[in-house]
Structures are given as structure tokens and as C-alpha cells.
Amino acid sequence: AWTLQKANGGRGVLMGGVPGVGxxxxxxxxxxxxxxHAAKIAAGMGADVTVLDRSLPRLxxxxxxxxxxxxxxYSSAGLLEELLPLADMVIGAVLIPGAxxxxxxxxxxxxxxxxxAVLVDVAIDQGGCFETSRATTHQDPIYEIDGIMHYCVANMPGAVARTSTLALGNATMPFMLALAKKGWKQACADDPHLLNGLNVHAGQLTYEAVGTALGMKTVDPKSLI
Structure with a gap:
């Protein structure tokens, strides 16, 4: 919303509009x-929001x-091309875990x-989902290419570091305690979700999606425990 403001290079559009202005x-x-969550916040600010996804159960x-x-x-190249000329803001929130x-x-x-118009790339930590995306910082968050503003801050939650750190700690504490009490091998053997999170061990890459993206050989993490 801040990037849409005229002083920041945006179109000068208020998310929720005002009476008589859309x-x-x-x-x-x-x-x-x-x-x-992006859609919920944007809609809460009064914006006209459309969410695209390829999972019918999710829709x-x-x-x-x-x-x-x-x-x-339903997300498709055709529908996206229909909507792009209408959009004031496009938020890229696509994730292929690890890839x-x-x-x-x-x-x-x-x-x-x-x-x-503004492109917000929340997938920037995974390389970004727009062709022109490059990681920026909270100190210098936006840039312009061909008249389109880009907000591509890596680690966006860092803007509210206290809240995000406490939230992350709450989510990860059970795993940290399991690792501390059992050791990594037993903890991973007992919890398939923790095993799925193993990326590297003893110089060997164990995460297939990362190996595919980087052109590196991977080993099955199950073989290590």
C-alpha cells in the first residue's frame, strides 16, 4: 500500500478508495x-481482491x-493476462517448497x-516469481522497471522483528527441544516432518528440490539415519 503512494513511485491509489472513487x-x-493473509489484509483495507490458485480444494x-x-x-497464464491490465497491485505468493x-x-x-502499478514478490527468498525481481532491503525496498514498481524485500517479517521472532520461536520450539533431548538422528527417525526438513549432512545434500535447482546430486535422508 505504501508503494502505491505517488511519492514512492506508485499510481497514487488508496487501497480502499473513498466514496465516489473506486x-x-x-x-x-x-x-x-x-x-x-495478503488477500485478507488487502480486502480488510477495502481493496478489490482476486486470489488465483491451481488447487480447486483450496479455492x-x-x-x-x-x-x-x-x-x-483458477490460476492460468490466460486469466493472469486478462487481469494484469486491470491490476493496481500484483502480489506473488507462490511457493514450491525448497525449489x-x-x-x-x-x-x-x-x-x-x-x-x-506495483509488483510485490513475497517469493523473493526462493528467487522470486516475477522475471524482473531482485532482492531488496527494508532500508531500500523498492525499485522501478519500465514504469512498474517492485517491492521485493527479502525477509519481509523482519520489519516487525519482535513479533516475527516470537512467532517463529513458538512454531519451532517443539522441534528444537526434540533435537536437544534425542539428538538429530533419533529426532528425525521419530518425526517424518523433521526428517523432511533435513537439507545437508556431512557434506551431502539431502533435499531433492534444492539439488534439482542447483544441479547437484542428492542422497535420500532416510539412508542417513
């Missing part, structure tokens, strides 16, 4: 945890839980978008 049009690509869930709070659509994010908006599509 709200911002926001497209969220990906209906997972990040995309759902049904969003419709059931959020009703008419925002629109949903590089797919590039969903190309630079040659910028010409069909509104000047000053």
Missing part, C-alpha cells in the same frame, strides 16, 4: 498461507471461509499494465 484492484497469485476452502470478502480464480519459484509475470507484459 478501490485498488489487487491480484494475489497463490492461495496458500501467505496469499490468504473452495477460500470461498467457504471468506465468502464474498474477495474473489477467487526456485516459477516466473509468472514477464517483463514484456509490463506494457499492458497501468503505469505505477
Amino acid at each position: 478501490p485498488a484492484r489487487v491480484i494475489v497469485i497463490g492461495g496458500g498461507v501467505v496469499g490468504t 473452495r476452502y477460500l470461498d467457504d471461509v471468506f465468502g464474498g470478502t474477495f474473489n477467487t480464480g 526456485a519459484a516459477p516466473k509468472l509475470v514477464r517483463r514484456d507484459q509490463f506494457g499492458m499494465m497501468k503505469p505505477g
Whole structure:
């Protein structure tokens, strides 16, 4: 929303609009945890929001839980191309766990978008889901390419470091305690989710998606325990 302000290079659009002036049009690509929360916040600010996803069960869930709070659509290159000219903001929230994010908006599509429209790339830690994405910082968060503003801050939760650290600690503490009490081998043997989180051991890469992305050989983590 801050990037949409005219002083920051955006279109000068208020997310919720005002009486007589329409709200911002926001497209969220990906209906997972990040995309759902992005859509909820944008809709809460009064924006006209559409969430795209390729999972029909997920789209049904969003419709059931959020009703008419925002629109949903089955994600495809054709539908995205239809929506890009209408969008004031596109939020990329696509995640393939452990792997590089797919590039969903190309630079040659910028010409069909509104000047000053904003791309927010929440997948930047996985390489970004827009062709022109590059990681930025909270100190210098935005840049412009062909009239389109980019907000691609790596570690966005770092802006609210206290809240995000406490939340992360709450989520990871059970795993840390298991590792401390049992040792890594037994903890991973007892918990398949923890085993799935093993990336490297003794110089060997154990995460297949990372190996595929980097062109490196991987070993089955089960063989290590």
C-alpha cells in the first residue's frame, strides 16, 4: 500500500478508495498461507481482491471461509493476462517448497499494465516469481522497471522483528527441544516432518528440490539415519 503512494513511485491509489472513487484492484497469485493473509489484509483495507490458485480444494476452502470478502480464480497464464491490465497491485505468493519459484509475470507484459502499478514478490527468498525481481532491503525496498514498481524485500517479517521472532520461536520450539533431548538422528527417525526438513549432512545434500535447482546430486535422508 505504501508503494502505491505517488511519492514512492506508485499510481497514487488508496487501497480502499473513498466514496465516489473506486478501490485498488489487487491480484494475489497463490492461495496458500501467505496469499490468504495478503488477500485478507488487502480486502480488510477495502481493496478489490482476486486470489488465483491451481488447487480447486483450496479455492473452495477460500470461498467457504471468506465468502464474498474477495474473489477467487483458477490460476492460468490466460486469466493472469486478462487481469494484469486491470491490476493496481500484483502480489506473488507462490511457493514450491525448497525449489526456485516459477516466473509468472514477464517483463514484456509490463506494457499492458497501468503505469505505477506495483509488483510485490513475497517469493523473493526462493528467487522470486516475477522475471524482473531482485532482492531488496527494508532500508531500500523498492525499485522501478519500465514504469512498474517492485517491492521485493527479502525477509519481509523482519520489519516487525519482535513479533516475527516470537512467532517463529513458538512454531519451532517443539522441534528444537526434540533435537536437544534425542539428538538429530533419533529426532528425525521419530518425526517424518523433521526428517523432511533435513537439507545437508556431512557434506551431502539431502533435499531433492534444492539439488534439482542447483544441479547437484542428492542422497535420500532416510539412508542417513
